[in-house]
Amino acid sequence: MTTIRLHNTLTRRKEVLEPLVPGRVGMYLCGPTVYDRAHLGNARNVILFDVLFRLLRHVYGPDAVTYVRNFTDVDDKINARAAATGRPIRAITDETTRWYHDDMDALGALRPTHEPRATDHIGGMIALIARLIARGHAYEVAGHVLFRVRSFPEYGKLSGRSVDDMIAGARVEVAPFKEDPMDFVLWKPSDPSLPGWDSPWGRGRPGWHIECSAMSLALLGAEFDIHGGGLDLQFPHHENEIAQSRCAHPEGGFARLWLHNEMLLVKGRKMSKSLGNFFTVRDLLDRGVPGEVIRYVFLMTHYRSPMDWTEGKAEQADRVLRRWRSLFEGIAPSQPAPEVMEALSEDLNTAGAVNLLGHLGQVLFQKAGSEWRAPGPERRTSEWEQLASEFVASARLLGLLDPNMGAWTETPDLHPLARKLAELRTTALASKDFAPVDALKSALIAAGVEVRMSKTGVELVPGAGFDPAKLKALL
Numbered sequence: 001m002t003t004i005r006l007h008n009t010l011t012r013r014k015e016v017l018e019p020l021v022p023g024r025v026g027m028y029l030c031g032p033t034v035y036d037r038a039h040l041g042n043a044r045n046v047i048l049f050d051v052l053f054r055l056l057r058h059v060y061g062p063d064a065v066t067y068v069r070n071f072t073d074v075d076d077k078i079n080a081r082a083a084a085t086g087r088p089i090r091a092i093t094d095e096t097t098r099w100y101h102d103d104m105d106a107l108g109a110l111r112p113t114h115e116p117r118a119t120d121h122i123g124g125m126i127a128l129i130a131r132l133i134a135r136g137h138a139y140e141v142a143g144h145v146l147f148r149v150r151s152f153p154e155y156g157k158l159s160g161r162s163v164d165d166m167i168a169g170a171r172v173e174v175a176p177f178k179e180d181p182m183d184f185v186l187w188k189p190s191d192p193s194l195p196g197w198d199s200p201w202g203r204g205r206p207g208w209h210i211e212c213s214a215m216s217l218a219l220l221g222a223e224f225d226i227h228g229g230g231l232d233l234q235f236p237h238h239e240n241e242i243a244q245s246r247c248a249h250p251e252g253g254f255a256r257l258w259l260h261n262e263m264l265l266v267k268g269r270k271m272s273k274s275l276g277n278f279f280t281v282r283d284l285l286d287r288g289v290p291g292e293v294i295r296y297v298f299l300m301t302h303y304r305s306p307m308d309w310t311e312g313k314a315e316q317a318d319r320v321l322r323r324w325r326s327l328f329e330g331i332a333p334s335q336p337a338p339e340v341m342e343a344l345s346e347d348l349n350t351a352g353a354v355n356l357l358g359h360l361g362q363v364l365f366q367k368a369g370s371e372w373r374a375p376g377p378e379r380r381t382s383e384w385e386q387l388a389s390e391f392v393a394s395a396r397l398l399g400l401l402d403p404n405m406g407a408w409t410e411t412p413d414l415h416p417l418a419r420k421l422a423e424l425r426t427t428a429l430a431s432k433d434f435a436p437v438d439a440l441k442s443a444l445i446a447a448g449v450e451v452r453m454s455k456t457g458v459e460l461v462p463g464a465g466f467d468p469a470k471l472k473a474l475l
C-alpha cells in the first residue's frame with residue numbers, strides 16, 4: 001500500500017498516515033459560515049481536501065474514506081445579515097448553501113460524505129457542554145457557559161504558544177464574568193429576536209467552536225485521523241475544538257493529524273475589501289474564468305506556502321488545459337503515474353504533481369508529433385496509449401480533465417485577442433489614431449464578446465449571443 005506522509009501542525013513534522021482503524025480514514029474540514037458567497041481564499045482548503053479525498057479513495061478504496069465538512073448556519077454574522085435585509089435566517093442560509101455547492105461543484109470538488117448543518121446538531125452540543133460542566137471544565141455564569149481554559153494543561157500546543165503569551169498578545173474578549181480572560185463561550189443567551197434553543201442554561205445558542213466538536217464526535221467518533229482548515233483557524237478555533245473534545249471525551253484523542261493551509265494573496269497582497277482586490281469564486285466564474293482553470297492555479301502552489309492569484313497564472317492554466325484536453329480527448333484513464341502518486345503522497349505536493357504532468361505531457365506531445373493533436377494511427381503506439389492513459393488517470397487524481405468539466409474548451413481562447421486589443425490601444429495612445437482599436441472592438445462586440453477595458457488591462461468575456469465562427473477572421 002502507498003505510504004502517505006502529511007505535515008502535522010501538532011507535532012510540526014511530517015508523519016506517516018497510519019489510520020486509527022486499519023484500512024479506513026476519517027477526516028474533518030471546517031466548512032463555511034453561510035451568509036455570503038465564498039471568497040476565492042475559501043476555495044483553497046476545499047481543493048486541497050478534495051485532492052486528499054481523491055488520493056485516499058484511490059489508496060484505500062472509494063468507500064473507506066469518510067469526509068465531513070460542516071455548514072455553520074448559526075452565527076452572529078448570519079443574524080446581522082437577517083436583521084439588515086429583513087429576510088428569514090433559514091432563507092439566507094439555504095440560499096448561501098446552494099451557492100456554495102454551485103461554486104465548489106464548478107471547481108470540480110467532490111461532495112464530502114457528510115455535510116452536517118450546525119442547527120441539526122444542537123442537541124449534541126448541549127450534551128457536550130453538560131459533560132464539560134460535570135467534569136469541571138466549564139462553568140455557568142450570567143446565562144453563559146464558558147470553557148475553563150486553565151483546566152486543560154495542553155491548551156496552546158497546536159499553535160505553539162503558552163496561555164500567558166496568548167493573553168499578552170491576543171485580542172481576547174473581555175467580559176467581567178469570566179474567571180479568566182482566556183475562557184471562551186460555549187453557550188450564550190438569546191433574546192427573543194435571536195435564534196435560540198432551550199437548554200439547561202436557558203434559551204440560547206451555541207458559541208462557534210463547540211459545533212465542530214459535536215459534529216465530528218457524531219460522525220467520526222471521539223478520535224479520528226485528519227482535521228484541517230485554514231491557518232487562520234489554528235488559533236483560537238482549532239485550539240478550542242481540541243480543548244473541548246479532549247476534556248469531554250478523554251478516552252479519545254480527537255484529531256491525530258492537523259493540516260493547515262496558508263493564505264491566499266492577490267498579486268502579492270492580502271485580499272481585502274479595502275484594497276479593492278477582494279473577489280468571490282462566483283466573480284471569477286462570471287468573468288469567464290473556468291472552474292478547471294481556477295483549480296489548476298490553486299494546484300500550482302503547495303498548500304503550506306502562501307498562494308498568489310494572478311491573471312498570468314490563470315492564462316497559463318487556460319493554455320495548458322486546452323492543450324491537454326485536445327491531446328487526450330477520448331483517452332480512458334488507467335492507473336496514475338507512479339511519480340505523480342509519489343508527489344501527492346509526500347505531503348500533497350500538488351505543485352510537484354502538476355509539474356510532472358507538464359513534463360509527461362511534453363513527452364507525449366513530442367511522440368504525437370503535434371503541439372495540439374492526438375497522434376494519427378501511424379504514431380499511436382501501444383507505448384503512447386499506455387502513457388496517455390496514465391496521464392489521464394494522474395490528472396483525474398488531481399480533479400483535472402474530468403469529462404464533465406470540459407465544455408469551456410469549446411469556446412475559443414480569447415487571450416490572444418485581448419492581448420492584441422491591448423497592444424492596439426498602447427499604439428493608439430501614442431499616435432492618437434484610435435480607429436484600429438474601435439474596429440477590433442466593434443468586431444468583437446459583433447461576435448457577442450463583452451469587451452471590458454480598464455487602465456489595468458483588457459478583458460474579453462463571451463456574452464449573450466456569442467458566435468465563435470465570427471471570431472475566426474480576427475484570430
Ligand SMILES: [Zn+2]
Binds near residue numbers: 030031
Ligand atoms: Zn471547526
